Amino acid sequence: MADPTVTVEPGAIRGADREAVEARASKDPAWLRERRLGAWRVCEETPMPTTKLEEWRYTDVGLFRLGEVEVAAPGADGAVPAEALARFGRERAAAGRVLQVDARVVEIELDEELRRKGVILADLATAAREHAELVEPHLATRAVPAEYGKFAALNGALWDAGVFLYVPRGVRIEQPVRVTRWLTRAGIAVFPRTLVIAEAGSHVAFVEDFASPDFEAPALSCGAVEVYASDGADVQYVALQQWGKGVRHLSMQQTIAGRDANLDTLVVNLGASVARVDLGARLEGPGARSDMLGLYFGHGDQHFDHNTRQDHVAAHANSDLLYKGALYDRAHGVFRGIIKVHPKAQRTDAYQTNRNLLLSPDARAESLPNLEIEADDVRCSHGASVGQLDQEELFYLMTRGLRRHDAERLVIFGFFGEVLERLPLPGVVEELRAAIEAKIA
Amino acid sequence: MPYDPTVAQLGLDEYKYGFRDPEHAVFKAPKGLSEEVVRQISAAKGEPEWMLKFRLKALKIFQSKPMPTWGGDLSDLEATLNDLYYYVKPTERMERSWDQVPETIKRTFERLGIPEAERKILAGLGAQYESEMVYHSLKGEWEKQGVIFESIEDGLRKYPDLFREYFATVVPPGDNKFAALNSAVWSGGSFVYIPKGVKVEVPLQAYFRVNIERLGQFERTLIIADEGSEAHYIEGCTAPTYSTDSFHSGVIEIIVKRGARFRYTTIQNWSHNMYNLVTQRALVHEDATMEWVDGNLGSKLTMKYPSCYLVGKGAHGEILSIAYAGPGQHQDTGGKVVHAAPYTTSQIISKSISKGGGRASYRGLCKVYEGAHHAKSNVECDALLLDEEARTDTYPYIEIEDNSAQVGHEASVSKIGEEQLFYLMSRGLSEDEAAAMVVRGFIEPVAKQLPLEYAVELNRLIELEMEGSVG
Numbered sequence: 001m002a003d004p005t006v007t008v009e010p011g012a013i014r015g016a017d018r019e020a021v022e023a024r025a026s027k028d029p030a031w032l033r034e035r036r037l038g039a040w041r042v043c044e045e046t047p048m049p050t051t052k053l054e055e056w057r058y059t060d061v062g063l064f065r066l067g068e069v070e071v072a073a074p075g076a077d078g079a080v081p082a083e084a085l086a087r088f089g090r091e092r093a094a095a096g097r098v099l100q101v102d103a104r105v106v107e108i109e110l111d112e113e114l115r116r117k118g119v120i121l122a123d124l125a126t127a128a129r130e131h132a133e134l135v136e137p138h139l140a141t142r143a144v145p146a147e148y149g150k151f152a153a154l155n156g157a158l159w160d161a162g163v164f165l166y167v168p169r170g171v172r173i174e175q176p177v178r179v180t181r182w183l184t185r186a187g188i189a190v191f192p193r194t195l196v197i198a199e200a201g202s203h204v205a206f207v208e209d210f211a212s213p214d215f216e217a218p219a220l221s222c223g224a225v226e227v228y229a230s231d232g233a234d235v236q237y238v239a240l241q242q243w244g245k246g247v248r249h250l251s252m253q254q255t256i257a258g259r260d261a262n263l264d265t266l267v268v269n270l271g272a273s274v275a276r277v278d279l280g281a282r283l284e285g286p287g288a289r290s291d292m293l294g295l296y297f298g299h300g301d302q303h304f305d306h307n308t309r310q311d312h313v314a315a316h317a318n319s320d321l322l323y324k325g326a327l328y329d330r331a332h333g334v335f336r337g338i339i340k341v342h343p344k345a346q347r348t349d350a351y352q353t354n355r356n357l358l359l360s361p362d363a364r365a366e367s368l369p370n371l372e373i374e375a376d377d378v379r380c381s382h383g384a385s386v387g388q389l390d391q392e393e394l395f396y397l398m399t400r401g402l403r404r405h406d407a408e409r410l411v412i413f414g415f416f417g418e419v420l421e422r423l424p425l426p427g428v429v430e431e432l433r434a435a436i437e438a439k440i441a
Numbered sequence: 442m443p444y445d446p447t448v449a450q451l452g453l454d455e456y457k458y459g460f461r462d463p464e465h466a467v468f469k470a471p472k473g474l475s476e477e478v479v480r481q482i483s484a485a486k487g488e489p490e491w492m493l494k495f496r497l498k499a500l501k502i503f504q505s506k507p508m509p510t511w512g513g514d515l516s517d518l519e520a521t522l523n524d525l526y527y528y529v530k531p532t533e534r535m536e537r538s539w540d541q542v543p544e545t546i547k548r549t550f551e552r553l554g555i556p557e558a559e560r561k562i563l564a565g566l567g568a569q570y571e572s573e574m575v576y577h578s579l580k581g582e583w584e585k586q587g588v589i590f591e592s593i594e595d596g597l598r599k600y601p602d603l604f605r606e607y608f609a610t611v612v613p614p615g616d617n618k619f620a621a622l623n624s625a626v627w628s629g630g631s632f633v634y635i636p637k638g639v640k641v642e643v644p645l646q647a648y649f650r651v652n653i654e655r656l657g658q659f660e661r662t663l664i665i666a667d668e669g670s671e672a673h674y675i676e677g678c679t680a681p682t683y684s685t686d687s688f689h690s691g692v693i694e695i696i697v698k699r700g701a702r703f704r705y706t707t708i709q710n711w712s713h714n715m716y717n718l719v720t721q722r723a724l725v726h727e728d729a730t731m732e733w734v735d736g737n738l739g740s741k742l743t744m745k746y747p748s749c750y751l752v753g754k755g756a757h758g759e760i761l762s763i764a765y766a767g768p769g770q771h772q773d774t775g776g777k778v779v780h781a782a783p784y785t786t787s788q789i790i791s792k793s794i795s796k797g798g799g800r801a802s803y804r805g806l807c808k809v810y811e812g813a814h815h816a817k818s819n820v821e822c823d824a825l826l827l828d829e830e831a832r833t834d835t836y837p838y839i840e841i842e843d844n845s846a847q848v849g850h851e852a853s854v855s856k857i858g859e860e861q862l863f864y865l866m867s868r869g870l871s872e873d874e875a876a877a878m879v880v881r882g883f884i885e886p887v888a889k890q891l892p893l894e895y896a897v898e899l900n901r902l903i904e905l906e907m908e909g910s911v912g
Contacts, residue, residue, distance in 0.1 A: 054511065356841070358844030359844065361811075366839060367850070368837060370834070370835060370836045370837070371824075373833045376826035376828055376831055377829070378855075381853040381854070382835065383851045384849070384850040385850070386846060387846065
């Protein structure tokens, strides 16, 4: 139960108040302090979403149990758990790494040569002081402003563990930049934030990994992600959500692609008790393209809600979304997606597909693939399906000597394979396969 | 659209059914909605007490429900509703013989080609003018077999028990704001009963006409297709074009009993200042089939989603929807299928065409409840955009609680393909002809489900609208 002396709004998270915002802003430059306070005002004015809102129709905010978590103190010390360090330092190729533990960034590493080329990988609060000319125009402005919604405003006011990546014009980073976000205990709320700016002609793959032990009680991660790809840049953004039990995951993500830019995203939801991801791709420059991939795999009482948006502002752009989910036990999957083609976005190609496998009698899925089209010279389509494993495929594999359980695993793998094979990051794909495998077993 | 003299000569800008008659109502309730008006309607119809109570309760529900914030733009509707006549009685009594219908009304329906149609193909015909049916007849052979085809008022009077058993069981007043409004002020519509095993081979038809300005028409239709029966009911709608908005809100309830098969076809061609907010729903029992064929060409805003509630094992529902949205029009249409029993199957096919700032939206639901095992449903939506002002939306809802369900949804949006046009033109067709042919092909799956006369009319309308629209 929430402490009755604390004001109920916003969202009854203990310690989410103006003082907390002020405390976080204490070392911020003036513009950022103003921005945080502005976000706080929006947060106070925005009512908590209810299932009466179309976009929250299938996810009751009560599932997040906001009253049972408290805003984590920023920069609190404490030993970095060995598990977190292991994950951070795991033998994975990376051009740069960041480790977040609870509400603070504890480690940052960047390849020296890249640093010389002008690449910046930094704690977001530090970057806001040292590189204001880069951060100020992009932070909570056009991508995920406070007006995006209640939780975006909450993050905008209270963000703590922030990561900033800047890739200068023409710089191509061959290995991925990896961020590991770790939670040590239940009962806390953290507000991670990511800002990626890829200048014209640059290339980077940015992989965020969310993990923690299983908890008995709730914890909350309420994040925001902003990714900008300038003209001709090639950017992949991957979010691999493998929180332990008990964690509630909220994430607002927005990508903005300029002329001829390529901006692909992959959102994977395997962990957490409840995950709600809002992911928008805005194609602002002609020739921009975006592959939006998603994969969710639920067990027990897990609840995953995806709210995607393909915003075609410019002509001659292309977006292709594929979200696939498999649900066991009483798991509940929601996909709501919209392709919005604005009046001037002629010659748009936009596609959207959502496929669901219900693997247990009590699993359920909702799929709402929407289209809003205001230009005529377009090619748009969407498809959605909900069904069981293909019995013929299972039967075939079993005639080849596989046990039912193994045959099922293979078919599920094949089902997800279609998503994974579209991600041009072989190393990351291997890790994902292992994570899915671990979950099936 | 660029000015095109051939199009102008065709009189395309004029709505073909937009003519009006002088007003000659025998009774007109005061403007606006109040308990008093509801009592007057009930008294004018000499209704039993329970119906008056039902209406008054529904009025309270209507007043307490908020205006929907989804679908079309209803921001001006409040004002329109306050300015409506809710009940206008056109004649003293309903006629059974066409000759007895007052001359002006008769002329109107003859201009619309109605009695002619009846003579040719129909088993029965009802015609509603303003708030009441002015004519209702059923051919003798069907009467002999026990088919009932009456105005809804006569249904209540003559078959009170049957009526009360089913009325408002499929669409209760609390279902939505406009179903509540209809429940409070309903007037006109049909009462149909098809006895067990009777197959009515030719369609029953009802025709709805609004003539005066600022009229709200609230027809209510109740249809019971008893076990193993078959029938087809068609409704058509038109109205004159006035400078103020009019309002039509019907409730259609259909009960399709075990093994029966029922088809309900609507060709809605209201004038372009009509709000058309209709609730159509069928309860489909074991092994029964319900088909909705829904053509929406007219109105300013239509919000209408014919529904099949599949409540018996093996029930089947089909919805075929075609919408045309021209300048100033918004067709927010689609269909709902609710699978509440095992082995139920359904299909929705929606085709929409939009042009000149018109907006066609598909909104649909496919719901499979837990325990409705082995349900199958397939939804296909195709939208054709004829120019750069056109707009189309697709809002499907898929809610699946049973893991043995097989549900698919596909939608595509396109403009007329240059390759298709090029091919047809290389065969000697003009660009307009080629475009019209592509559109005809596009709507063909729906058009072929219509009786010939309607199919011809639909094609003709589309063809007229298509002239000069490419390029």
